[in-house]
Amino acid sequence: MRGDDHAWNDLRPAGINRTAADDVAFSTALADAAVVEFATDPLRVYVTGVSNGGMIVDRLLIEAPGRFAAATFVAAVPASAPLEVPAVPKPLLIVNGTRDPLARWEGGPIRLPESRLVRRIIGPECRDAEGAALAWALTSRLRSTGAAGNPHRT
Secondary structure: OOOHHHOOOOOOOOOOOOOOOOHHHHHHHHHHHHHHHOOOOHHHOEEEEEOHHHHHHHHHHHHOOOOOOEEEEEOOOOEOOOOOOOOOOOOEEEEOOOOOOOOOOOOEEEEOOOOOOOOOEEEEEEOOHHHHHHHHHHHOOOOOOOOOOOOOOO
């Protein structure tokens, strides 16, 4: 599933992947429909996303904190703006690679892969992966149990 115009309206500044779509309302309505359609326990609905999908997960946890039991971001780091404090702490798994050319471990602007002839910047400065994990742990009042300080490098 992709957002409107193949992008989600995440928490990055206006003008970056922005459309008129209300992706928080869409995502929560989809979760509500799945609960009804598949007789799912509404307290056991989880959300995950990869890349820009991971960035919308960040937004969902902030703007719809009671809707999801836990979440995962994969190959996604939030923008460098300070994170908002989630109203409800949630278990969160953050998975980032040390060699990801877009959601780079060390942070910085999101760019097209180096294999492209032109390295066009496609996003604002993003947090480094360790900083993002620590910020979420602190704002969520959670204890980090991951190995953010000692990544497995592949």
